Amino acid sequence: EVQLAQSGGGLGQPGGSLRVSCTASGFAFDSYNMNWVRQTPGKGLEWISYISASGTTIFYAPSVQGRFTVSRDNGKNSLSLEMNSLTDDDTAIYYCARDRSAIFGRGTALAPWGQGTLVIVSS
Amino acid sequence: VMTQSPATLSVSPGEGVTLLCRSSQSVGSNLAWYQLKPGQSPRLLIYDASTRASGIPPRFSGGGSGAEFTLTISSLQSEDFAIYYCQQYDKWPMYTFGQGTKLEIK
Numbered sequence: 001e002v003q004l005a006q007s008g009g010g011l012g013q014p015g016g017s018l019r020v021s022c023t024a025s026g027f028a029f030d031s032y033n034m035n036w037v038r039q040t041p042g043k044g045l046e047w048i049s050y051i052s053a054s055g056t057t058i059f060y061a062p063s064v065q066g067r068f069t070v071s072r073d074n075g076k077n078s079l080s081l082e083m084n085s086l087t088d089d090d091t092a093i094y095y096c097a098r099d100r101s102a103i104f105g106r107g108t109a110l111a112p113w114g115q116g117t118l119v120i121v122s123s
Numbered sequence: 124v125m126t127q128s129p130a131t132l133s134v135s136p137g138e139g140v141t142l143l144c145r146s147s148q149s150v151g152s153n154l155a156w157y158q159l160k161p162g163q164s165p166r167l168l169i170y171d172a173s174t175r176a177s178g179i180p181p182r183f184s185g186g187g188s189g190a191e192f193t194l195t196i197s198s199l200q201s202e203d204f205a206i207y208y209c210q211q212y213d214k215w216p217m218y219t220f221g222q223g224t225k226l227e228i229k
Binding site for chain 2: 097108112
């Protein structure tokens, strides 16, 4: 079964750091591009980061550019999101999501998704 | 910018419903629909505007192209009451989602 299992997150202070991780199983992780998407009550779903299958191409949404870092370890089938300089606006449920198709250089729908990890930024 | 309407829709089980998603510019057929229930992760329903994802029942159908898209649920079941999001993936890698349409029981 294709699965993405998330961990990490929790409570972080403004200006602080948190890490969210995602472990893949049931598919060839090193063949698929991966994404991070967050969900907030006010903004709904927001795409925040993309990393290519090889890890050599990375993109961020302007809202997190310069503060968040995505990485992957294909040997461990794992994906991570390091979040620094946290603000209240980063409070959200964070999802890892796989590109539906194993292609590069164009967009696809996202499936499957991890179960979500809650990140709360508060002093 | 992806705009969904209406924001909330009150419908009785067994009825049919059509949700709308409009884009500020053409996205071709590069559009997906997702279902999101409380405590669950988003579930892909439709991709490429009209192709049902694996395991999605035929009562879900997608249509449209360019800048106007629809998601139709032909006969609402109790498990269909959720929030539905559209997502464009034409402007890769900057994926954008609509603000969602909440389907609630009338």
